[in-house]
Amino acid sequence: MKTMIPGKTTRGQHTRMSILSKAMQLASKEGLEGLSIGRLSTGLNMSKSGLLAHFGSKEDLQLATVDLACDRYNDQIVQPALKSTKGITRLMSLCGFWLKYHEQDTLPGGCFFLAVSSEFDSRAGRVRKRIKFTMSRWLRLLKRELYHAQKAGEIQRDTDTEQIAFELNAIGHGANWAYQLYEDRGVFQKARHAIERTLQAIRS
Amino acid sequence: MKTMIPGKTTRGQHTRMSILSKAMQLASKEGLEGLSIGRLSTGLNMSKSGLLAHFGSKEDLQLATVDLACDRYNDQIVQPALKSTKGITRLMSLCGFWLKYHEQDTLPGGCFFLAVSSEFDSRAGRVRKRIKFTMSRWLRLLKRELYHAQKAGEIQRDTDTEQIAFELNAIGHGANWAYQLYEDRGVFQKARHAIERTLQAIRS
DNA sequence: CCTACCGATCGGTAGG
DNA sequence: CCTACCGATCGGTAGG
Secondary structure, eight states: OOOOOTTSOHHHHHHHHHHHHHHHHHHHHHHHHHSOHHHHHHHTTOOHHHHHTTTSSHHHHHHHHHHHHHHHHIIIIIHHHTTSOTTHHHHHHHHHHHHHHHHTTOSTTSOHHHHHHHHHTTOOSHHHHHHHHHHHHHHHHHHHHHHHHHHTTSBOTTOOHHHHHHHHHHHHHHHHHHHHHHOOTHHHHHHHHHHHHHHHHHBO | OOOOOTTSOHHHHHHHHHHHHHHHHHHHHHHHHHSOHHHHHHHTTOOHHHHHTTTSSHHHHHHHHHHHHHHHHIIIIIHHHTTSOTTHHHHHHHHHHHHHHHHTTOSTTSOHHHHHHHHHTTOOSHHHHHHHHHHHHHHHHHHHHHHHHHHTTSBOTTOOHHHHHHHHHHHHHHHHHHHHHHOOTHHHHHHHHHHHHHHHHTBO
16 A cells, blocks of 8 residues: 555656645645645645646545555554564553654644545545555554453453454544544543553453 | 524525534434535535535535524423433433434434534634534533422432533543444443433432 | 526646 | 636525
């Protein structure tokens, strides 16, 4: 899912990346549909057609933006957490990096994926599918670490990993939701408490 | 916060109500900004200007739609739950009606407030304020019942009601999020389990 | 509640 | 990567 295309020049790649980076930031605030090519290009001191030349259509721009966001979340949340030993430790590391990413205002409009999944959940098409696919991978990652924790005897053998993954994800999204609406960073601490309690309850 | 205006004729009120009802449904799918006056009026076999005559501006239409949604949630979730005795019973009743409301596909695009709060959380203005205000009332309602439960000795005396209200809300929103993306009604059962476990953990 | 209309902006294309 | 342009749609107004 890397967004770099090998055949392009370094110069073109750089422009393409700055477009997508800006698009990701704007989309966290206004969504992928609310983001207009006109405003995006103006913000980058480009012409609309110059920008579109990199992607062909708005839908392709949206898809590339989702992929870049996926890469960024991977680099800053998943990869760092993979350094921890698998199981409960890695699971808490994943949640910790996830919350920290948004607590530090990395994106101006909060969680990119919460924003765009809410926006596209009632639309048909490739963009919705890509978002859904990316979210599935995230949930599967949580479930996988719960599975490892289970096999290692860290949590109860009869734990419903699907259930706990749902809850952890809900807590994280709940924190992002509340933070965007109330601008109170305290909700991230609430989320950490909730995650701790949830995992404590299934500890063996 | 009732949306009826006393001075208007019955006929005008009826038209106004059918506009708002349709607007609420469309907004659950496309948001309050994505909802355009053109498409809304076409769907109601009206002219754009005929529709706008009821509200003056799109922002006023959006505000009235938020208020209608608030009334509807009140009628179908809060009022029914108020028949239960206060405390834990009423709290579970509130969550139950809330989940059932969305499990039964009452709105075509899922939870109205989840959709519009995600959409407006990065915009300034009156609409965002109204949504925020409505959400605050909902969270306060959850907290109030937790407080009653605490006073009645149903839950532990040192319970952080703000924390638990945050968690219950996160679980409900998490279910709506997952349902819209995966179209799997099973998430509502997951949410019920999570709520049950959360309340069980603080039981005295 | 309507028709007729306004300027602004939308995504996208032609041609370079 | 640009200028110049396309038809469609946006929110909103005038006047009835």
